[in-house]
Amino acid sequence: MALEFRNVTKTFGALGQKVVTAIEGVDFKVNKGEFVSVVGPSGCGKSTILSMTAGLYQPSSGEVLVSGEKVTKPNPHVGFMLQKDLLLPWRTIIKNVEFGLESRGVGKAERRDRAMAELERCHLAGFENQYPYQLSGGMRQRAALARTLAIDPDIILLDEPFSALDAQTKLLIQNSFAETIQEAGITTLLITHDLSEAVIMSDRVLVLSERPGTVIREMPIDLPDRAHPLKRRQMSEIHQHAAEIFALLKLDQRAT
Template sequence: MTKAIEIENLEFSYATSDGGRVLALTNIDLSIESGEFVSILGPSGCGKSTLLYLMGGFISYENGRILSHGNQVTGPGPDRGIVFQQFALFPWRTVLRNVTYGLEKQGVAKAARIERAMRLIKEVGLSGFENSYPSQLSGGMRQRAAIARTLAVDPDILLMDEPFGALDAQTRGVMQEQLLRIWDATGKTIVFVTHDVREAVYLSQRVVMMSKRPGTIKEIVQTNFDKANDVEADEQFNRAVSYVSSQVRSEYASMEAS
């Protein structure tokens, strides 16, 4: 079976204002199976969001290669959809017209795109708000609309850059559960960047832990456990959270010592 994402010997650097270059990522090797849920975790500045944008084709890289379903990533493509931390909705469009936007660009007939959009609006729990504007919605509702808009064009891979980072704890928990339901229902491959250890361990099948800059993959932790149970009381979950937390702390300690 073709991997959803394959990254081989990836290196990325960026230019500075004085004409120099900063090495942001080095020696990145990662394979992600189709239908897998993988989180990327690491200290601030380690390049985890940069790695996500490289997978999305939004940034060019110098060395190594990135494949999406066996095809070289040379730019954005319909096989990969991205959900940003900030609610990237058009403020002048209603929820319905935001969700149908990508379908309009694809030339999907009006009746078909409205039908698909309304189904997704229902799936993300926004029924009754399809004619509302983003300014009339809470943060959690805006992010649900953004997820529905990304799902509307039916990408194989969802790339999510701290999508719940700006939400309060209660809303964040609701959104995490909803995302797991969407993943279970659609079988999408999800790559999820977060700073939150518990979130990473709870949502993912694997947590990719990155080192301080220049970011490289320090370790990949398997986090498969029964999410249907009360995870807070699950010994395997709490062991994983404790271990991953200790590894992240060690990277921060290394940053402070250097």
């Protein structure tokens, strides 16, 4: 089992302040190599789940486990990608990709070899000496993925990494990401507000309730070609799954 939440509740609020419960009684498992998306209303605790997986927050109760070990601090085997690529503008692309390896003390020759291998995998060979401002938004996101892959993570956490891209670039980058992640066999947890994106990218979709967030449905996406979201977009079942998720979310809103 790559990732497991066991009856996890997380509250925020210092002494004397209002206590907010972000998630409550969250239970789910993610298998090794699986791609799982998390959807739900704004403020329901989706980002809290990612942060707890990365070890940035600790549960108020319950347990979070990565590869069978309880998460008590930031985990070097978990990579995190945000909406923005966060590339360092004063470093070349290859130096950006090397950054995580450099901070871990990996030698110069090894980190360059590993960075170049990931740039090739992300179709950025030939751009390694460019600076971030010289690349398109889609290329920058691929560079951010290469940087994440270079540290050889067991799990990648994606916090709406495609939302800032234009529609055409978004389709192309989704496809590139899906191919690369499946080829590498990496377990992936994606947060998105785009229900169709959740369906075309995933093996399963977790649907969260209004805050405090809890899992109200685990929806398997039993469709072929997970590594090729563009092919999946042409399947009628995609729209059916997205409509079912939307109905669940609307039903939950009416119930609260």
